């Protein structure tokens with residue numbers, strides 16, 4: 665079974681949410697400067713590149729990333745092409761081929777194409793899940809929702825979608841690279857760095873199948 669890496673590479677040119685700290689990967693020890701080893705420091709937001717959100721991101725006192733259920737982060741996952749949809753509203757989601765009982769769904773939107781650009785500028789009109797779309801996913805029993813740009817929620821209205829998903833224990837995975845992934849069923853493995861109490865964490869995400 666082929667293993668597809670759907671993780672963005674974290675480099676200083678990776679776009680970040682406006683106002684978030686940029687990716688900074690200094691090297692306090694460098695062999696080309698006479699040190700006996702190389703050592704990189706990781707200076708990034710917990711919401712950098714391919715990452716997931718924990719309840720603590722939008723819910724005061726919410727659970728941290730280290731408590732997320734591995735049974736949700738690993739398992740069958742459906743990749744759905746959303747075509748030219750500009751927003752993932754309840755109506756749009758209802759029109760997509762998402763069978764009842766789907767627990768993990770990854771949306772391949774027109775935003776995937778943004779990763780073909782080499783620009784490091786954050787794009788604000790990415791495709792995202794609206795508040796009523798989030799409620800639709802919760803009502804259908806979805807437990808993990810993935811998107812191909814850096815936020816599951818619209819740029820100009822991030823609160824409702826995040827609150828609805830996180831309050832229901834749905835795990836949003838953001839910044840997936842689905843450019844070459846065909847729609848269909850895969851096995852997802854998505855493991856966040858285990859940072860105690862954190863509202864999010866970068867993860868390595870792969871699809872098998």
Ligand SMILES: [Zn+2]
Pocket residue numbers: 711715716717814815838864
């Ligand atoms: Zn996030």
